[in-house]
Amino acid sequence: MARTLILGGAGFIGYHLAARLAAEGHALTLVDDFSRGRRDGEIEALCARPGVTLVQADLTREDALRDLPARWDSVYMLAAVVGVRNVETDPARVIRTNTLALMRLLDWLTPEAGMLFFASTSETYAGGVSAGTVAVPTPEDVPLSVPDVAAPRFAYAASKILGEAAVIHTARARARPSVIGRFHNVYGPRMGADHVVPELSLRALRREDPFRVYGTDQRRAFCHVSDAVEAMVRLMATPAASGRVVNIGNDTEETLIEDLAGLVLREAGFAPRLERVAAPAGSVARRCPDIGRLRELTGFVPKVSLEAGVRETFAWYRLRHEAEARSR
């Protein structure tokens, strides 16, 4: 039975990864401090399965991993403080958590621990896209940069740039297998309320009219979480991926934010007046990964269309919205 450790396992991507691996019979340990992940019915049901263990711990603490076994087949490092709201309100926490939790993990991992996956982000190179020096669709080997180290918004990107360097150099120094996945706009059920797809869905469910849409002319390539999980699992099973940075996303589903809003509103059966609002400062006009490396290494092909993924995600948020309305 494969033994898998998922740090940040109660979060959005962590939960979906865990659900998939549990269904495949992995022995799983999930670690999370529940600062963002929820101890809800879904996580309780997952953790009630045989072979699944949940540990509540703050990974920035030195002793967080002390009582866990040293031997794993795979370790996924997904724990981080994410989201524009967190970054704007408490950039110091973002830097501290995202770097310290990773450094403690790298110090703790022994030679018996298997392949490490580190979750990075397209934000690491977004500064270059805004400056016009990085092409879109973007391959992995572009310069990483933050346009203004003092701007709170870039604290997240800075923490992940450091994280990538820490994983690469530590892996080389200790001859440990590891792979860095740079996620690009992963979406799906259970992703909280801060990202664009749930945010639009929740406002559509509340019948906001006029309906605000931020950055209508921006373009994004959204990747359904089941495709992202498939890519991660494939990378971890590919020895040639070790030591590589690999984009994870869906390059076939690029869309205008205005069209995304249209899809959500169609699912909601709602036709409000659109109020077009400028995009938040510092967000790139276009984001789309070049996933050639992921394809070449793993044969990955994204399967979930934006339309099907938005339908499923909207339906999940509708159920929660209706349950909340009944309990009020």
Ligand SMILES: NC(=O)c1ccc[n+]([C@@H]2O[C@H](COP(=O)([O-])OP(=O)(O)OC[C@H]3O[C@@H](n4cnc5c(N)ncnc54)[C@H](O)[C@@H]3O)[C@@H](O)[C@H]2O)c1
């Ligand atoms: N969702 C995306 O589109 C996306 C894009 C780029 C990068 N990523 C990266 O992927 C990873 C997972 O993202 P997600 O969308 O699932 O976010 P998420 O917030 O849902 O998951 C992160 C989890 O980490 C936990 N956590 C935070 N600080 C912790 C600490 N000190 N100790 C223990 N647990 C802690 C949170 O409670 C949460 O459950 C993150 O590292 C994120 O930076 C995600």
